[in-house]
Amino acid sequence: MDIVDLSTLPEQDTRYDEFLRQVCDKYEMDHAAYAGMNPAAGTIHGHVTYGDDWKAHYQEQGLHLIDPTLHMSQRSIAPVDWSRLERGKDFQRVFRDAHDFGIPDQGITIPVRGPYGDIGLLSAVRECSRDEWKKLVPNVISDLQSLAVHIHDNVMTSDTISRMLYHPTLSSRELEILQWAAAGKSQQDIGDILSISHRTVEVHLRSSREKLNALTTPQAVGRAIGIGLIYPG
Amino acid sequence: MILVVDGLNRHLFGEVLDDMFELRARVFGGRLGWDVNIEDGKEIDQFDHLDPAYVIGLDDEGNVVAAVRALQTTGPHMLSDVFSDILCGEAPMRSATMWESTRFCVDTQRLTRGKEKNSVSYATCELMIGSLEYCRNAGIQDIITVIDPVMNRVLKRSNCAPYDYVGQTVPMGKVPAMAALLDCSEERISGLREFADIRHDVFIEEEEALEMFEAKKAATLSPANRDHKPLTDLEKYFVEQMSSAKTEEERQAVLKLIEALSDTFTPEQKTALLQTPRAFAHEA
Structure with a gap:
């Protein structure tokens, strides 16, 4: 079985991006993104497979401040299909722009809650028919749950203090x-x-x-x- | 029917949650005698502030008749914090695909005996089906649930016996408590459905539920014909139109028609008609 595993990737900043690319390949997604918040260390982490133009635009426009796939999804314990968010005006604001950069608005965000108030969000998106999406998600959702915790735990333990806490x-x-x-x-x-x-x-x-x-x-x-x-x- | 309330939609279902917290107070504070914190008739603990998911059983009138709470085992949950006795001080399991279910309760006062709708057995099975399917759809494979021996017997009798237990059974209030393991497999779900003879989709969608509560409120607050006078032909016509309306568009069209003919109604009648077409409908 080929598994997507962070420990097989070299210890570099780009390994999370590489991990996300492997997730996309294996689970037939166009893009994947991870956001993590660690209140104990006061750090925020972000890794995406999106192009640099969208990353730059996203930051310039401060879209991370309103992006409901981040702010709303963390209040759920279950994966949040973006169809649940699409009627909100913040969603429409973010994804109207995303559309111009070729980013689809069909996706799912898996929230992770860690032991120290840390929160992780793994998102995966894909442009395809609604029917196809509805068939795909049940097949990959368990694996994505495990991989969400996997990347989250790895990112959270990437600094020394947290690593000690995570014994x-x-x-x-x-x-x-x-x-x-x-x-x-x-x-x-x-x-x-x-x-x-x-x-x-x-x-x-x-x-x-x-x-x-x-x-x-x-x-x-x-x-x-x-x-x-x-x-x- | 089963309504799922979580951090994303709890602002829409405040009253449902209040009903549930009151049911929990009666069950855990009263019947089971657990050492729980009850304020203003509601049992609410620290985990209710962590945006858990509630799987809630409603009867046809929209009353809360059963409920259970789910939390991820990767973060803070009851077995990792307050139920450590059950685990004999051992570390709890932690898994991306395992959720913890707690505060499983059924309203034994409102519900009847037997197996038909509105019975304790039906409500319990429906809630179990709802929680297992909600978990399965989220990619969850196993549930660890804190229950009492009565609930344990109910599960066994309903074709849904736990596949194992973790830790030990400990005294808690008037009854002991234990941690049981349930898988969210298709076999378990279909076994339960077979036992309870529940074939339909048990979930009620958010919009549908909101409509139901709206209608319920309207019916109790201001029935259109609260003067109990017989309906006029025009009123009857609206009622017929409203009950045959299948889409929101058609519904809106009827409301517009009422608006257009408003000079034939008293202002009171008009308001009532516009607000409560559904409550009005069942009087026809």
């Missing part, structure tokens, strides 16, 4: 399951060993991966060993 705390069940995974056991095996359902193993692994900022279980195992949470298999 992962795994429950003993999560550690137990990860330890068995390190020993090479499959999810099915682990379920049998611990007398729990296969799905319970799966949700704990998913949670552990996310806490360790990993997209795959082997990665999570590696990192957990690296910081001494579990022993090498």
Whole structure:
């Protein structure tokens, strides 16, 4: 399986842009954008695949101050399809301009809420018929949820203070399951060993991966060993 | 029917939320005896200020009969903060595709026994279907939910048994509380739908809900023929036109006609007609 993974990209400022481009390729989107706010560090982060002309125009016009895909979406816990926002005058203001730059107004924003009041917003847009869009979204929405948290956690832990705050705390069940995974056991095996359902193993692994900022279980195992949470298999 | 209220539309549904907070006060403060903060007859806690999503069950009259609250597990939620007893002090799970559901409640006073519409069982199943589908549509795969043993039994009986539990069952007020895991799979949703014999789309759209509440308000505030005099032929004509209007345009056309013929009405009648064509309609 080819996965879009930040840890495979070089440690540079452009790696988030590259990540977003990969998201577009894999999930058939025209553009993707990430905005993150970290009140603890007092920082705001933005990464987009849009062209420089639109970026410049967006900033000059101060559109970030009114853009409802940022301001409204963060009040939802579910992904916000832009059709929910399109009647607002701010939306019309932003996307009338966007249209001139060839940016479609059909999109979705996935809000992420972090533990320290930090907020992330991953948006993806695509120019296509409404029907096509409605078929596409259900197929990609779960993956986009995971990738939204993935890029958000990576951006939030990019400075030292936040990285220290972000030290992962795994429950003993999560550690137990990860330890068995390190020993090479499959999810099915682990379920049998611990007398729990296969799905319970799966949700704990998913949670552990996310806490360790990993997209795959082997990665999570590696990192957990690296910081001494579990022993090498 | 199920209405979803979140940070984007809560300003439109203040009264619905108030009804829900009152229901929560009766259920969690009263029946379950939890240590919850009740002010002005409403149970509201710190998580209600974090723009959660509420999945709310309404009866045909628009009364709140069931409700549940959803929060992401990536940020602050109840298991990470106030329900740590249940997890024996362990760290809660954190996943982009897992939401936490809390404050699941059903109005057992308003609803009846049995399985038909307006029963506790129907309202519970409808709310479960609504929350599972809302989660699924958002790309969520699992729900961790804090429930009491009664709710746990209801879930098991409704073809919707949790696939596992996390942590331990702890005493909380008059009843114990536990954290259960539910997947948002098609199998679970169709199993529930089968059990409850609910085949239709359970959601009510924002506009539809607003219209319903508007009509409800109009009906109670000022029925067009509150003098209980029989309707005149002209009034009856408007009522017929209004009830056969299918689009907003047609509706507007009737309103314009009323406006145009306004000198045949008293100002009061006219206002009432314009404001409450729907309330008027059911008197015809």
